[in-house]
Amino acid sequence: MGVEQSEQWAEITPDAARRLVIAAVAAFAERGYHATTTRDIAGRAGMSPAALYIHYRTKEELLYRISGVGHRLALEILRRESGRDGTPAERLAAAVRAFVRWHAEHHTTARVVQYELQALGEEHYAEIVGLRRETDATVRGIIEDGVAAGDFAVPDVPGTTLAVISLCIDVARWFNSEGKRTPDEVGELYADLALRMVGYAAGR
Amino acid sequence: MGVEQSEQWAEITPDAARRLVIAAVAAFAERGYHATTTRDIAGRAGMSPAALYIHYRTKEELLYRISGVGHRLALEILRRESGRDGTPAERLAAAVRAFVRWHAEHHTTARVVQYELQALGEEHYAEIVGLRRETDATVRGIIEDGVAAGDFAVPDVPGTTLAVISLCIDVARWFNSEGKRTPDEVGELYADLALRMVGYAAGR
DNA sequence: CCGGGGGGTGAGCGGTCGCTTAGGGTACGG
DNA sequence: CCGTACCCTAAGCGACCGCTCACCCCCCGG
Numbered sequence: 001m002g003v004e005q006s007e008q009w010a011e012i013t014p015d016a017a018r019r020l021v022i023a024a025v026a027a028f029a030e031r032g033y034h035a036t037t038t039r040d041i042a043g044r045a046g047m048s049p050a051a052l053y054i055h056y057r058t059k060e061e062l063l064y065r066i067s068g069v070g071h072r073l074a075l076e077i078l079r080r081e082s083g084r085d086g087t088p089a090e091r092l093a094a095a096v097r098a099f100v101r102w103h104a105e106h107h108t109t110a111r112v113v114q115y116e117l118q119a120l121g122e123e124h125y126a127e128i129v130g131l132r133r134e135t136d137a138t139v140r141g142i143i144e145d146g147v148a149a150g151d152f153a154v155p156d157v158p159g160t161t162l163a164v165i166s167l168c169i170d171v172a173r174w175f176n177s178e179g180k181r182t183p184d185e186v187g188e189l190y191a192d193l194a195l196r197m198v199g200y201a202a203g204r
Numbered sequence: 205m206g207v208e209q210s211e212q213w214a215e216i217t218p219d220a221a222r223r224l225v226i227a228a229v230a231a232f233a234e235r236g237y238h239a240t241t242t243r244d245i246a247g248r249a250g251m252s253p254a255a256l257y258i259h260y261r262t263k264e265e266l267l268y269r270i271s272g273v274g275h276r277l278a279l280e281i282l283r284r285e286s287g288r289d290g291t292p293a294e295r296l297a298a299a300v301r302a303f304v305r306w307h308a309e310h311h312t313t314a315r316v317v318q319y320e321l322q323a324l325g326e327e328h329y330a331e332i333v334g335l336r337r338e339t340d341a342t343v344r345g346i347i348e349d350g351v352a353a354g355d356f357a358v359p360d361v362p363g364t365t366l367a368v369i370s371l372c373i374d375v376a377r378w379f380n381s382e383g384k385r386t387p388d389e390v391g392e393l394y395a396d397l398a399l400r401m402v403g404y405a406a407g408r
Numbered sequence: 409c410c411g412g413g414g415g416g417t418g419a420g421c422g423g424t425c426g427c428t429t430a431g432g433g434t435a436c437g438g
Numbered sequence: 439c440c441g442t443a444c445c446c447t448a449a450g451c452g453a454c455c456g457c458t459c460a461c462c463c464c465c466c467g468g
Binding site: 218220251252253254255258 | 444445446447448449
């Protein structure tokens with residue numbers, strides 16, 4: 001898992017900066033942004049407290065970088081799956097499956113990305129909110145397609161979109177890698193639940 | 205809303221202790237436990253920083269009291285609704301409707317209750333986790349009843365239970381009292397979504 | 409062999425944190 | 439009228455925070 005976890009941070013260079021990001025994700029996910037000290041982050045990365053400031057101007061900038069990379073990764077997954085050929089039901093299932101699998105597999109990153117947003121500065125926060133709106137629009141697009149095709153029965157499209165995304169995001173909060181469910185299993189279960197939520201009747 | 209909000213804290217006496225709890229809930233919900241200072245809480249309650257320690261031994265004890273009252277209130281609502289007479293579908297809809305309405309109406313309290321748990325000390329945390337397990341058991345009981353009666357079609361009961369509760373809880377994160385949805389509307393929407401998730405076919 | 413620059417460290421600064429302490433104001437029983 | 443029990447405050451203690459600074463080491467071109 002260590003190698004796999006570091007691959008998602010491949011775009012962060014040099015090596016020391018990437019080690020700091022990985023250490024920060026672990027610390028933020030475990031205790032939260034405000035309860036984490038810069039000394040703790042540097043210590044986990046095997047450096048002195050001062051080394052952090054060679055690569056990042058502030059602790060908040062570290063969170064911003066993590067949040068940006070994480071949101072872009074999640075959005076990319078969602079767009080790739082929702083853009084495939086297929087019926088709206090197939091596209092919704094694929095999107096939810098992949099989105100949930102990412103939130104489970106990278107639940108430490110996802111926890112930081114989804115639940116520590118409020119600690120961002122005003123400008124950085126506004127930028128991230130823009131990415132979140134795109135996530136919302138992507139899911140809503142699939143559901144609208146399904147309604148237009150007569151495959152889905154959804155009385156409240158924006159509300160149901162919100163609920164589906166909310167359900168997926170919350171996986172990051174409760175998922176435990178030592179639990180008995182694998183990311184694949186949770187993704188499969190949630191894809192089915194999402195289809196049920198939009199009133200898709202399988203096999204009919 | 206002020207009066208209504210303070211009513212849920214009626215069991216906290218004397219008055220000064222209750223004002224501190226209300227101030228702490230507002231501050232914790234807005235910035236999180238670790239980003240809130242005891243000076244901020246006391247200031248919101250119209251007292252000096254030292255006054256907090258007349259009524260609570262530590263800042264963590266304040267969180268513990270809030271968490272305890274909130275969890276007990278939410279569990280009480282869930283049990284009352286799930287214990288009514290009626291079909292499993294009616295009971296599930298009523299439970300979800302009321303549980304979600306509480307999370308929306310008291311979304312500041314609910315946010316603290318649901319998302320600041322990790323800041324509790326070890327013993328207090330363990331106690332609260334016990335209450336959460338009872339919440340889980342209550343919802344699972346309804347779903348099992350529905351499956352036994354042949355009204356619900358649920359391949360994975362524990363997983364679906366977890367998803368339904370997760371969906372309800374996450375309302376506290378995104379709900380905004382200045383948004384366009386009322387707590388009643390969200391409760392209604394979510395009751396319908398929960399029935400869909402358990403494979404209940406209305407009117408058939 | 410030397411000079412310079414980028415990544416690193418030890419020590420520590422100013423500020424703020426959770427919490428404590430000494431004492432003041434007020435209502436009330438005797 | 440006094441004692442006293444209860445809330446409360448002003449001031450501040452020790453610890454720890456985010457962040458900085460002076461300096462060091464090591465690699466590399468000339």
